[in-house]
Amino acid sequence: MxxxxxxxxxxxxxxxxxxxxxxxxxxxxxxxxxxxxxxxxxxxxxxxxxxxxxxxxxxxxxxxxxxxxxxxxxxxxxxxKYIDPQIVLDIFLDVRKKLPNISINLYGKTEWLTDREDSGVEHQRKVTGRKPTICDIRKVLVQEPLNVFKITMVTFNSLELEVLEEMFTLLAISGINAHQTSPYHFEITHAExxxxxxxxxxxxxxxxxxxxxxxxxxxxxxxxxxxxxxxxxxxxxxxxxxxxxxxxxxxxxxxxxxxxxxxxxxx
Missing domain, CATH: 3.40.50.1000 (HAD superfamily/HAD-like)
Structure with missing residues (x-):
């Protein structure tokens, strides 16, 4: 029943x-x-x-x-279950260095942080109806505790999504789930x-x-x-x-x- x-x-x-x-x-x-x-x-x-x-x-x-x-x-x-803060920082710095055009969005319980305005942020804004806080993410993560439950990367370039898949497969970071969730999204959460x-x-x-x-x-x-x-x-x-x-x-x-x-x- x-x-x-x-x-x-x-x-x-x-x-x-x-x-x-x-x-x-x-x-x-x-x-x-x-x-x-x-x-x-x-x-x-x-x-x-x-x-x-x-x-x-x-x-x-x-x-x-x-x-x-x-x-x-x-x-x-x-x-x-939120992502380890050091892992969040390492992922942000690594992806921003290797794939500078990708939109990176960090989600806390009530927070949405990103480091710039771009087409991916605009897409997320339309989907969620929210406004992000644009900030120096590296500085925030180093200086202030933030429980990040999800990292959402947005790109409209399919090749960039393939690179992300390959990158995280090779990195094999313990304690996270990392996978493409839509034609435009790659998301990372805690393994549990x-x-x-x-x-x-x-x-x-x-x-x-x-x-x-x-x-x-x-x-x-x-x-x-x-x-x-x-x-x-x-x-x-x-x-x-x-x-x-x-x-x-x-x-x-x-x-x-x-x-x-x-x-x-x-x-």
Whole structure:
């Protein structure tokens, strides 16, 4: 019996233009089953969606690197895994030296830091609706403690993304996950920042098992949490290897896929 639903945001809950459709809102708000959003986004970038849907009790952000429970006006951190500060500094200096044109963005719990305005920053601003703090990142990281949960590099040059993949494969840095997450993004998180780890924290809180949850996703970073669930749902826009894991393949994110899966599986 499904007692809790976990849904990815980008490519799943959100349409291609970053909206939540009326049909999806109705499907989630009308169900009696609690829903938790799971995303690579920062908590502040998820809040508008949790508010619209009325699903603000738990929040799994930074690919599972930060799990928060909201109770009244109190924010309780259940789990957090940020990148070692020295590793953050080393990565920033190394990438800036070898690939000077790449946009480098550092995300703390509430902070977004970058060292300049560029096309990648503008892209991130449009996606998240936020404004970054532009600063001397090296100076900030050396002088001030900052818990960085995610490093996002943005480039519209596919060759640069290939170089990043090769660079981090060769570096084999312990304690991080580093991989391309979209045609324009390369992201780095703590090694334990995995969506299934974040979901498991909520399950532990609620004393539920994987047999009691439905998970909906579309991307490679959703695979661990899809495998965790007895009822994994893949979006119609997911790649074939993601769909192979699912017990049900719904419509695409632009065709109310989340709402369609609710109608099909929550009868």
């Amino acid at each position: 499904i007692k809790h639903i976990f849904s990815d945001m980008d490519g799943t809950l959100l349409t291609s233009d970053g909206k939540i459709t009326k049909e999806t809102i109705e499907a989630i708000t009308e169900t009696k089953i609690e829903t938790t959003l799971v995303s690579a986004r920062a908590p502040i970038e998820m809040k508008w969606a949790t508010d619209v849907l009325g699903v603000s009790k738990y929040q799994v952000s930074f690919n599972g690197g930060l799990v928060i429970r909201y109770e009244n006006d109190e924010e309780i951190t259940l789990f957090e 920042a995995i969506k299934s780890n974040g979901v498991q924290q909520v399950l532990n809180e609620l004393q539920l098992t994987s047999d009691n949850i439905m998970v909906i996703g579309d991307g490679d970073n959703d695979i661990p949490m899809l495998k965790l669930s007895k009822y994994p749902v893949a979006m119609g826009n997911a790649k074939d290897h993601v769909k192979e894991i699912a017990c049900f393949v719904t419509k695409t994110n632009d065709e109310n896929g989340v709402a369609h899966s609710f109608k099909a599986l929550l009868k």
